[in-house]
Amino acid sequence: MKRPVRIAITGAAGSISNSLLFRIAAGDMFGPDQPVILQLIERPEAMPALHGMAMELEDCAFPLLHTVRLHDNAEAGFKNVHYAILLGARPRGPGMERKDLLSANAEIFSRQGRALNDHANHDVKVVVVGNPANTNALIASRNAPDLSPSQFTAMSRLDHNRTKGMLANHTGCNPTDIRRVAVWGNHSATQYPDLRHAETFGMPVFPSLDLNWVENDFIPRVQKRGAEVIAARGQSSAASAANAVIDHMRDWALGTPPGDFTSMCIVSDGSYGVAKGIVFSFPVCCRYGRYQIVQNLAMDEASLKRLKTTEAELLEEKAAVDHLLPK
Numbered sequence: 001m002k003r004p005v006r007i008a009i010t011g012a013a014g015s016i017s018n019s020l021l022f023r024i025a026a027g028d029m030f031g032p033d034q035p036v037i038l039q040l041i042e043r044p045e046a047m048p049a050l051h052g053m054a055m056e057l058e059d060c061a062f063p064l065l066h067t068v069r070l071h072d073n074a075e076a077g078f079k080n081v082h083y084a085i086l087l088g089a090r091p092r093g094p095g096m097e098r099k100d101l102l103s104a105n106a107e108i109f110s111r112q113g114r115a116l117n118d119h120a121n122h123d124v125k126v127v128v129v130g131n132p133a134n135t136n137a138l139i140a141s142r143n144a145p146d147l148s149p150s151q152f153t154a155m156s157r158l159d160h161n162r163t164k165g166m167l168a169n170h171t172g173c174n175p176t177d178i179r180r181v182a183v184w185g186n187h188s189a190t191q192y193p194d195l196r197h198a199e200t201f202g203m204p205v206f207p208s209l210d211l212n213w214v215e216n217d218f219i220p221r222v223q224k225r226g227a228e229v230i231a232a233r234g235q236s237s238a239a240s241a242a243n244a245v246i247d248h249m250r251d252w253a254l255g256t257p258p259g260d261f262t263s264m265c266i267v268s269d270g271s272y273g274v275a276k277g278i279v280f281s282f283p284v285c286c287r288y289g290r291y292q293i294v295q296n297l298a299m300d301e302a303s304l305k306r307l308k309t310t311e312a313e314l315l316e317e318k319a320a321v322d323h324l325l326p327k
């Protein structure tokens with residue numbers, strides 16, 4: 001049996017975590033021979049609920065679950081962790097403007113970035129899920145000067161999986177028969193779910209799609225899927241978000257399947273003309289615990305225009321928190 005890996009999860013008493021913890025403990029993230037130590041972090045007010053989650057984990061008697069520790073602060077919770085999954089964030093309250101939301105979260109993610117810098121394992125892998133995820137990841141990374149920006153990611157995998165799911169439904173094939181879909185940009189309604197490089201059964205699928213369906217049905221539907229789920233069930237996506245966290249971390253650690261790529265929000269290096277330094281979703285391949293942006297995908301004018309729209313939104317978010325970032 002391997003040595004256990006330490007995984008920190010913030011917002012651990014929340015809805016996404018309620019699906020996620022049990023799947024990690026069952027071995028879905030890192031495989032059936034990888035024991036895990038869960039370091040669960042919550043706000044002090046939510047500690048009683050977190051105790052309840054820990055009881056349920058114990059009651060499953062998962063063979064791979066080595067230890068569960070509960071923390072009401074990030075500094076203790078991030079101690080020696082190999083992976084950090086940041087779910088907890090400040091939701092938009094009544095009367096709260098966008099800039100208030102960005103600032104409230106800047107405070108949370110600055111502290112968490114510093115705590116990761118000072119207490120986590122030096123090669124920790126971080127995924128930010130709490131919204132606004134891309135800018136929260138940027139803030140955390142900028143507050144962790146001893147870690148590489150490449151260790152900080154935000155999650156666009158739910159958008160990627162939604163893209164695959166809808167295409168599979170439309171074409172009548174199985175999601176595993178689809179490869180090379182991509183999601184670009186912000187995890188928001190400006191994101192660009194891109195089918196232009198997609199393949200079904202190893203063949204390009206875009207030429208057979210109705211452009212009107214792609215532009216006026218498919219793209220807006222993926223962009224607004226979060227709101228569609230909320231309207232239908234009165235709550236935001238939880239099980240599908242947890243599933244996406246599993247996929248994101250598994251592929252990052254263990255690699256993407258040969259011939260395919262996935263989508264991750266990472267610090268831009270300027271590829272595809274995207275402004276350097278913002279956290280932007282790109283198509284990536286993962287190998288040996290590292291990711292690389294897939295280069296040389298042919299981008300037509302319509303795609304480049306969509307990249308610019310989502311880039312502009314991220315630059316705006318960055319400008320709103322710039323005064324809070326360490327220089």
Ligand code: NAX
Nearest residue numbers: 010011013014015016042043046088089129130131158241
């Ligand atoms: P919940 O409100 O159910 O849970 C959030 C939990 O975080 C709460 O228990 C709260 O006490 C805790 N929390 C808040 N601030 C904290 C802090 N500073 N330290 C530790 N814990 C803290 O939300 P849930 O449905 O689980 O969603 C979590 C986040 O994911 C939200 O920000 C949500 O907007 C975001 N999402 C992001 C998605 C993505 O694809 N990137 C999709 C799903 C989801 O909407």
